[in-house]
Amino acid sequence: MRIIESADNTLFKSFYRLKSPHQSKKERLVIVEGIRHVADLIDNQIEPDYLVFSNDERGKHAMNILEGETRISLSAVTNDKVCWLAPHLFERLSEMKTHQGVIAIVRPPSLTLAELLDALEGSTARLLLLEDVQDPGNVGTLIRTADALGFNGVLLSASTATIYNPKTVAASMGSIFHIPIVELRSDVCLIADDLKRLGYVMVASDIEGDNLASGRPQAPKLVLMMGNEGKGLSEEALAVADLSVRIPMRGKAESLNVASAGAILMWEIVRGESKLGV
Known part of the structure; x- marks a missing residue:
């Protein structure tokens, strides 16, 4: 588990760059936001590169709901991929007016x-x-x-x-x-x-x-x-x-x-x- 509190953090910068469609396409990664959509990924066995939570009550609530719905201990299974962002950093990363405390960084399927x-x-x-x-x-x-x-x-x-x-x-x-x-x-x-x-x-x-x-x-x-x-x-x-x-x-x-x-x-x-x- 990683706790990120600074906008200068390298990992946070890599997340934030994905808000640009050009950079997102270059890295073949997208931001998926919201409890329902992240749960859908996990239920369909699509493994995120990172699970990002807001380090506050909303993030903890999201973690509890996801673990309840998917019946998976996210901390245990994906511990090295779980990040807790300071609330002000999560607000910068989120595209939602009122975020739900969780974002997945994930690679969409690719085919010709x-x-x-x-x-x-x-x-x-x-x-x-x-x-x-x-x-x-x-x-x-x-x-x-x-x-x-x-x-x-x-x-x-x-x-x-x-x-x-x-x-x-x-x-x-x-x-x-x-x-x-x-x-x-x-x-x-x-x-x-x-x-x-x-x-x-x-x-x-x-x-x-x-x-x-x-x-x-x-x-x-x-x-x-x-x-x-x-x-x-x-x-x-x-x-x-x-x-x-x-x-x-x-x-x-x-x-x-x-x-x-x-x-x-x-x-x-x-x-x-x-x-x-x-």
Whole structure:
């Protein structure tokens, strides 16, 4: 167990640097905050690099709850990885307005597109592809929705907000550890060509697309593409789509937030497949 009281402490500095998405991605580590989310990690046998507690009553309360829920003596099992931060240092590290006294420093699962596609070979598959979605809150919410609706993976373009952004981690509510996520390095169009060769149908969300009310996208292997909050999908991405769909809107709103639109489209895809028995 380590007790850290100074902002000059080397370990505290390494934790604090992770608040930067660039540094977090470089070190392949994220900050997971809150009792529920840390307990979820432990329950799923995801071992944190460090467990960080606030050295006050909130931190002690968090420790007691975690040990009760997980039935694990955290002090005994991870003693060398447990840190107690002075309350003013924990406040600096926390992203929450009212923190719960515990943070995990953890390494998210990492895999390549080839590894994901190999794992899905010979089975039905639904993937979500995000192109240039800038807001980390939207990205985290879409990852969470894909996880909840049973999608098999999420593909993030190079210009999409990274999973290493603390706001993406928070919005995903733990789903970045539940669903395979691939941060792409290649152009979306090149990726689309590879996916099509493997039998995937590329479905684009587009305000000029076919009315979703006239039929749901259905295929044994399907990729739903969602684009930038303001501009939507690029012309290049639309060009490689096998079909484009739009959500019918009867009110006066001209468009939906990308996370809301993605949730509707993913649900319609899943609902259509369940009716077909896919």
